[in-house]
Amino acid sequence: MQSTHDRRQSGIQNRMAPRGANARNRYYLEKEQFLIEILHHVHEPLMNDQWRLLGEQLVTDKDQYVIFNDRMTAFLEAFSMGKLLDQKAYYNPLYEDHYQQTLGLYNFFYNTRDWYTLWQNICWARLHMNPGLFVQALTQVLLKRDDYQPLIMPKIYELWPESFLDMQTVREARNFNFANWIREGNMTDFKEVHPLEMEPLEVDGDLRNTPEWLKAMAGVTIFRMKQRPSGNKLGYLVEDVDWLAYWYYLNTGINLVEDKSDQFQEWWYYQLGQILARYKLERYGQKMSYERLQFIKDERNSQLISWQNLRFSPENQKTTNDINDYLERLESMVNEAITSQSLLLKNGTFIDLSINNNWLIGLKELFPYEWTQFQMDTANQPQLLLDLRTALRSENFYYYADRLLQLYRCYNEHFQPSTERSFIPTNLKINDVKVSPLITFDQPVDIDLSNLLHTRHFHFGGQFLWPFTLQQRQFRLQQKDFSYTLQVSSNITKSTIFKIYLTIPEGKSINRQPFYLLDSFLTMIYQGDNRITRNSLDFKGFVGDHISLTELNQFVKLAQNEEFDFPLNISTANCGFPRRLILPRGGLGNPLKMRLFIVATSYDFKAQQGNELNCDITKGISRWDELPLGYPFERYLEEDHQAEEVFGSHVLWKDVEIWHEDHLA
Missing domain, CATH: 2.60.40.1520 (Hemocyanin, C-terminal domain)
Known part of the structure; x- marks a missing residue:
């Protein structure tokens, strides 16, 4: 009978490419290594001289693009006039100006004819663009271009740990000094652990605790931080990094799709309804009110900060007023549409909702299916509710979603044809x-905080190295x-x-x-x-767990040295x-x-x-x-x-x- 380790090894070997595949995959490995390096400490200046030299100029030769559209022209004009978002400004893709700039850069990435043009444009954007805008545009390209989808991009909470972890954790991690720890060795909040102690044991691809994994991690010192207890009764759900990231990726996937059909709208509202249902089930299990959610006037003060050290705040009074005004207007319009069986569109056209599929036109008009329907005019200060990375932390998110979905269902009830x-x-x-x-339990897990450490720890003599990693031990809900x-x-x-x-x-x-x-x-x-x-x-x-950013880097290095056949099917689906x-x-x-x-x-x-x-x-x-x-x-x-x-x-x-x-x- 095979042991668990033997079964893991057998499964890995079955998924591995044949020997010699590394030669064929060297271009993939080069791209993956470049991606890791260019995103490493993306909020800090780029230290790789090769990438800095390559990124001096944006490729503007129109022959290097499949199409060169108006969005790209407008982006170039804004750049030449100095109107692009400052590198140190707070970025939010839900704001109109930020969205348009993201769309322009995305087109400069997406429309490239070959990898070398994209390569240069990525380096240019890494040097000149706001880091948040750069990451958003690059994420979109890797999601939407078939030829680049096999590339693995670090999870958003590994790139921006600041937006997912409490301020004390972030500050202690940023102040951690590897040399001081070696010299003093008495920093009680940091503990050196063996690779075999990392949790969870099981990740997609079965790559942990194998001989190849131990070999890949041999040169990395692993430090672990203690978890900070949460004061939120539902913190184990609403502060879970994968719960939060799910909403971020769901909206990222739909955000830059310009040819949007009715089924995208249905899908978005269905996903919102599933999130709300899952949240309500958790409230029911904790003996909290769940049928009709209440507005929280004074939400808990946020303990999150962005990479610019801007503190995420609860929604302010202007945000509350704007969203309530929006929902009240929507309720009035839905009631009027149901009563009169008609709707006046924004372009001035008056339609009869009872004729043909006009009700679908009304549905699209009344219920835009992006969170941008709640966008504010300015983006000077981050608010939990208005940032895709943190929205699900806000208790009022679920209150507003409940009201919106009630109106959506009410409209459908009156106009949607009966099911056959x-x-x-x-x-x-x-x-x-x-x-x-059916059994749940609290599972220990380590979250990779390496992007919080100073970039100087990862560059020696002009070489990019990964000498140590910082993980935070957390306990999360599992079944x-x-x-x-x-x-x-x-x-x-x-x-x-x-x-x-x-x-x-x-x-x-x-x-x-x-x-x-x-x-x-x-x-x-x-x-x-x-x-x-x-x-x-x-x-x-549904998806399982993935290898961490540190492990990804080490596996790529091992494969580049032809000591490991890098599997091309280990990325977890972001949505x-x-x-x-x-x-x-x-x-x-x-x-x-x-x-x-x-x-x-x-x-x-x-x-x-x-x-x-x-x-x-x-x-x-x-x-x-x-x-x-x-x-x-x-x-x-x-x-x-x-x-x-x-x-x-x-x-x-x-x-x-x-x-x-x-x-x-």
Whole structure:
């Protein structure tokens, strides 16, 4: 029988390219190493003389671009007139001026004919552009250009740890001096640890705790900081770096898509609804109000700072007034549209919403699907709510999202055509579901803070080196893998779609319950009795953990020395939701009682495969059928619809319990 280590090794070897692949991949490795170096301490001056020389001039020869459009011309004019954002200014892509400048630089990256032109433009932007604007434009290119998508970009919380960690942690990390630690060795907040002590043990690609990994990390001294306790009752969720980064990447993926279709709008509001549902389930589990969220007048003072040492503040009164005014105007417009069955568009056109698909025109007009609908006029000071990296920390984010989604659902309820009955399968019955134990626990994990250390520690004699890394030990919510088995009977053989939602126990109005989608899949149901088993590791749309920035650098170096065949499939999808957060924290003494809602629908042979998990939605959104995302809860359910949509033989309600194991006691 193979040991866990042997199985890991076998899995890695199966995924590795054949020997000699490094020669073929050397261009990839050069690009990856360049990317790591150019983004390393991106908020500090670039120290690599080669990249500084290459970045002296932006490529302006139009022949070097597939297209040279008006946005690029406007960007050049703004640069020549000194109107681009200052390098030390606070950057926020949701502000109009910042957005337009980002779009211009993005086009100078995206439209390049070859890597060498892009290479020079990246070096130029690293030297001359605001770091936040530069990172945003580069991120967009790596997400949207097929030829560069295999490149691995560090996670946003590894590039900007300041925006995800408390100020005391950031300040202590910035003041850490490797030489002083070696000389004194008594800095109690910093502890040297062996590579085998790094957590979590399991990451996508199974690269940790292998001989290659130990070899790669042999030359790196690992320091660990203690975690600062959070005073927020829901801090383990709303301060989780992957929870926060998910919203950042989701909006980044959709932000610069200019040819935006109706399905992008639906997808954005569906994702917002899922975040809100997951948040409400956590509040329910913590015995906090969840049905109607309340506005928090005095949010907790933020302990976050940006790389410019600007402190993130709670929303100010102007922000509150602007957002409330916006939502009140939207509510009035939605009510008027429903009452009059018509809408006056911004261009002065008057449309009848009851004719053809005019209601979709009204939907697009009333409900823009970017957070830019709440953008402010200026961006002098960061606010939690208005920065994509920190928005989910703000309790009022969920309050505003709840109000917005109520109006969105209300509009859909009145104008969206009724779902065809043909989607409800006949001759099929979901008899039961057996669920393995649902158990959550607090898992130790190390977050890479190396970008907080001073850049002088990483350059010696003109060479870029990585002598040590700083990690912070945190404890985060995790769940044990679980599975469920459906028992389904059918009189015919037919392809069928199943969706499994998690919600609260029975007792509340169905329209006031949060429904969070755990799993959806397509399968063949055969005549007779069927047993279908699904494991949580196979649930669609979720991702696991990734190697850290330090490990990525070390693996690339090892591969460049032809001591390691670098795998090209180890990057985690940025727009995939963290798999470990799909269950709310369970109960310690008593279990948290929840319910599963399982619904079957007929397959219409119109499935579509998109790439939205990688934040590339230019080719469309993945879906099993033409039903609305979130069906049947995408709109309010009237009593006469509930019987056929949420009750019947094709659905099943099942009580479940979630326990929490305290391994830290």
